[in-house]
Amino acid sequence: xxxxxxxxxxxxxxxxxxxxxxxxxxxxxxxxxxxxxxxxxxxxxxxxxxxxxxxxxxxxxxxxxxxxxxxxxxxxxxxxxxxxxxxxxxxxxxxxxxxxxxxxxxx
Numbered sequence: 808x809x810x811x812x813x814x815x816x817x818x819x820x821x822x823x824x825x826x827x828x829x830x831x832x833x834x835x836x837x838x839x840x841x842x843x844x845x846x847x848x849x850x851x852x853x854x855x856x857x858x859x860x861x862x863x864x865x866x867x868x869x870x871x872x873x874x875x876x877x878x879x880x881x882x883x884x885x886x887x888x889x890x891x892x893x894x895x896x897x898x899x900x901x902x903x904x905x906x907x908x909x910x911x912x913x914x
Contacts, residue, residue, distance in 0.1 A: 814873055815842045816901055823850050825908055827882060833857045833908070839901060843873070851905035854891070859906075862889060874899050880906070 817840045825833040835856040842848045865879040867887050875895040879887040889908045892899065 813844045814899070816840070817842065819850065823852070825850070825852070827885075827888070827908075830861065831858070832861060832882070833906070839905065841902065841907070849907045851902045851907045854904050854906055857889075857906045862906075874902065 819835075819838040819840050822834070822836050823838040824831060824835075833850075833852040833856060835850075835852045837856065838850045838852050840848050841851055862880040862882055865881050865887050867879040869877045869879075871877060871892075873896070875892050877890050878893055880889040880891070882888050887909075889906050891904060891906045892902050893904060895903050
């Protein structure tokens, strides 16, 4: 019996908004939902639909063998609350430059 893929990407066919600290941080009709085994689903927002002016690039970086090198962003004193794969590995190009946020309760 074949295994389900570890990562699946699905277009979100509705408007997705993310608020933090009472501010609208992301507002998109073109978000992708990434479902990864062992993790909650995450929305990946096109960068142009994220208030990047409110985020600062963190010094933190990590590597995911299934997606590639990760760049993190902070919002005020909330460290590493968002991340992006600038140059994801082969097969994950659809998330290149998109921004995802931790804490799905904010969506």
